Amino acid sequence: MKLDPSFIWTAFVQMLSAIPTTLYITLVSVVAGFVIGVAVALIRIYKVPLLYPLAVGYVTFIRGTPMLTHLLLIYFGLPVMIDGLALHFDWAFRSVSIPMIGFAYISFSITAGAYMSEVVRSGLLAVDRGQIEAAYSVGMTTPQALRRIVFPQALGASLPNLSNSVIGMLHGSTLAFTVSVVDINAKAQIVASTNWKFFEAYLAAALIFWGLTLLIERATALIEKRINLYNRGGVV
Amino acid sequence: MGAPFDISYVFSFLPKLLTTLGTTLLIVACSLLSGVLVGFLIALPRLYKVPVLKTCAEIYISFFRGTPILIQLFLFYYGLPEILKLVSVDVTRTPVLFFVILTYGLHTGAFMSEMIRASVTAVDRGQVEAAYATGMTSFQAFSRIVLPQALGIAIPVFSNLVIALLKDTSLAFTLGVMEMTGKAQTLGSISQHFIETYIALALIYLVISFTIEKLLLVAERRLLRHEERSSPAKRMFRLQKNGSYRRIIAELGPGKGGGGL
Amino acid sequence: MIKIEHLSKSFGRHQVLNNIDLTVTKGEVVVILGPSGSGKTTLLRCVNYLEKPGDGEISIGDFRLNCKHARKKEIHQLRQKTAMVFQQYNLFRHKTALENVMEGLLVVKKLPKEEARNRSIALLEKVGLGAKLDAYPSQLSGGQQQRVGIARALALEPEVILFDEPTSALDPELVGEVLAVIRKIAKEGITMIVVTHEMGFARDVANHVVFMDGGVIVEEGTPAEVFNHPREERTKQFLKRITPELNYSI
Numbered sequence: 001m002k003l004d005p006s007f008i009w010t011a012f013v014q015m016l017s018a019i020p021t022t023l024y025i026t027l028v029s030v031v032a033g034f035v036i037g038v039a040v041a042l043i044r045i046y047k048v049p050l051l052y053p054l055a056v057g058y059v060t061f062i063r064g065t066p067m068l069t070h071l072l073l074i075y076f077g078l079p080v081m082i083d084g085l086a087l088h089f090d091w092a093f094r095s096v097s098i099p100m101i102g103f104a105y106i107s108f109s110i111t112a113g114a115y116m117s118e119v120v121r122s123g124l125l126a127v128d129r130g131q132i133e134a135a136y137s138v139g140m141t142t143p144q145a146l147r148r149i150v151f152p153q154a155l156g157a158s159l160p161n162l163s164n165s166v167i168g169m170l171h172g173s174t175l176a177f178t179v180s181v182v183d184i185n186a187k188a189q190i191v192a193s194t195n196w197k198f199f200e201a202y203l204a205a206a207l208i209f210w211g212l213t214l215l216i217e218r219a220t221a222l223i224e225k226r227i228n229l230y231n232r233g234g235v236v
Numbered sequence: 237m238g239a240p241f242d243i244s245y246v247f248s249f250l251p252k253l254l255t256t257l258g259t260t261l262l263i264v265a266c267s268l269l270s271g272v273l274v275g276f277l278i279a280l281p282r283l284y285k286v287p288v289l290k291t292c293a294e295i296y297i298s299f300f301r302g303t304p305i306l307i308q309l310f311l312f313y314y315g316l317p318e319i320l321k322l323v324s325v326d327v328t329r330t331p332v333l334f335f336v337i338l339t340y341g342l343h344t345g346a347f348m349s350e351m352i353r354a355s356v357t358a359v360d361r362g363q364v365e366a367a368y369a370t371g372m373t374s375f376q377a378f379s380r381i382v383l384p385q386a387l388g389i390a391i392p393v394f395s396n397l398v399i400a401l402l403k404d405t406s407l408a409f410t411l412g413v414m415e416m417t418g419k420a421q422t423l424g425s426i427s428q429h430f431i432e433t434y435i436a437l438a439l440i441y442l443v444i445s446f447t448i449e450k451l452l453l454v455a456e457r458r459l460l461r462h463e464e465r466s467s468p469a470k471r472m473f474r475l476q477k478n479g480s481y482r483r484i485i486a487e488l489g490p491g492k493g494g495g496g497l
Numbered sequence: 498m499i500k501i502e503h504l505s506k507s508f509g510r511h512q513v514l515n516n517i518d519l520t521v522t523k524g525e526v527v528v529i530l531g532p533s534g535s536g537k538t539t540l541l542r543c544v545n546y547l548e549k550p551g552d553g554e555i556s557i558g559d560f561r562l563n564c565k566h567a568r569k570k571e572i573h574q575l576r577q578k579t580a581m582v583f584q585q586y587n588l589f590r591h592k593t594a595l596e597n598v599m600e601g602l603l604v605v606k607k608l609p610k611e612e613a614r615n616r617s618i619a620l621l622e623k624v625g626l627g628a629k630l631d632a633y634p635s636q637l638s639g640g641q642q643q644r645v646g647i648a649r650a651l652a653l654e655p656e657v658i659l660f661d662e663p664t665s666a667l668d669p670e671l672v673g674e675v676l677a678v679i680r681k682i683a684k685e686g687i688t689m690i691v692v693t694h695e696m697g698f699a700r701d702v703a704n705h706v707v708f709m710d711g712g713v714i715v716e717e718g719t720p721a722e723v724f725n726h727p728r729e730e731r732t733k734q735f736l737k738r739i740t741p742e743l744n745y746s747i
Binding site: 003060061063064065066067068069072073076077080167170171172174175185188189192198199202203205206209210213214 | 241298299301302303304305306307308310311314315318319322399403404406407417430431434435437438441442445446449
Binding site for chain 1: 545546547569573576577579580581583585587588589590591600601604605606649650653
């Protein structure tokens, strides 16, 4: 076994085909997670009866357990539940027809939702109470005040955290190999073990992830510059 | 898939999984220790703006934050022996656990250094100036004035990092380490009661994370006795005082986002 | 005419407002004075329903609101009839000066964009900020921000504008420009309730001075009555303490 620098490039090229899978998983989990996150954050801030303890329990459970266990629980638990229900209600649908990547989508969205809810919540809490009071004083209703005044500012405040979550989900998508989805990581394993060149293959994978992460960070910085235009100056 | 669900298995699996809790905690503790150490080493050149070293530190952090821990594990496990072989050091007999701890230590170190830097910079500049004005040396000012305040600010982030590390250790099974997740997979495939094993596994992680969080919360309260903190619910509807602003800034920086796998 | 009747409010066990009655006629400028913690700001915030009063009634013209059983729609109506200028300005941080003034016109009054824009520009010019239309709050001085706040309140053409210590967060040299703007609009006959510590301003501009202490109205009358011939001991004490400032604050 000898170090073979040129194989890093070979592995890199072979892994390009797996990049879309990784990006799909990341995108789906981030978008679905954001929707779940906003809902959960609002439930927690407004202390909606009944839903509130559920929301707290959900966030506590997900944040207190590894993402891998969520995936495994969904992978083994969901089919049992679906097939049980299908049998009971006489549906034609069976869990076998769920593609492997579907489990990743569902499980990662649930994971992302809990983390996103914390991001959204801290963003909302960062908005000065005076802002919503001012919105009320010009006669806005609560939904108007939230949509036009609070959310845009919260988005600006939570952008760095959001970007962290996106990166977290990008990195988390490497777990998909446990349900036999061929993402960048799984592809690296395949390339590594067929050529018996582990180090080079994983180095290539690391470089791809590094690049993608830097891309996300750059994009965030750009958006931040636009959104936080009003934070320039620094006068009170 | 597997045997029919039976809740009693969850309870019978709990003690079996707990036998490997020691390995998980060992990884966490050793990585944490090396992580704090690495974190300080990496944070210093950035805080004091040492030319070349600062850039090295930034690249280090960027790499470890920019790549998934899973990839890093493989990279170090397979890569380190090959690189060391070039300088004729043979590490083929070194236990896997060593590589695992090394990787987690280096990985956490990157996040720790961000935490340290953010907390130190979050301490009001006026504090340092006041310390100088009372005649303290820069070392005294740091150790007596800045550090105690920075610690309080850092604890929520630290708490997140420890829990993230705990959760990350669930990936050590990929290198064949028999920690809790590895044990759970073995138990699952032997008994075919996968769901029950993973429920038991999740419960254990949950209890440990919860305990860590509560313990560090107590520590935070003690360190931040001087700042009367209102509860988060209240915070939304009050003017942002300087203190809570700082906390939010400190939380924004090095948080691991969704990265706690 | 604005009528506040039997208004009460407590925070926990602490009674902040105790059975307040206050009548403000149209075009009147009412100044509320009092030591800190006397409940004057709370009273103002209750009138805009930013604090929920415990009991009492607020009526503006034909509109009547029973504070204890206020429905969402009524609260919304009350807020449309009132506008507030905040101590901390509370300009929308993500909107320019112009957008801050337009916001209420677009969202609440549903004016067409062009009209909202023209009206807002006119108002900003009136408060002397015609050159700062596109500046964000963070790019404006405190005095400028507060003048935008006043323009924002004026834009809604409310029955009454509530000023909550509009100059107390300002640097001393910026107080004058804000007071000048408030003076100017007071002369136009806009009904205002002002909580302030600026005695000179109160004396010059107010038609009606209210002195509050411990959650009750201790004394009220014309500025001449309250300032020159206070009847109550508490008013005298307060004026004595605050008057030395009078010489240089205006």
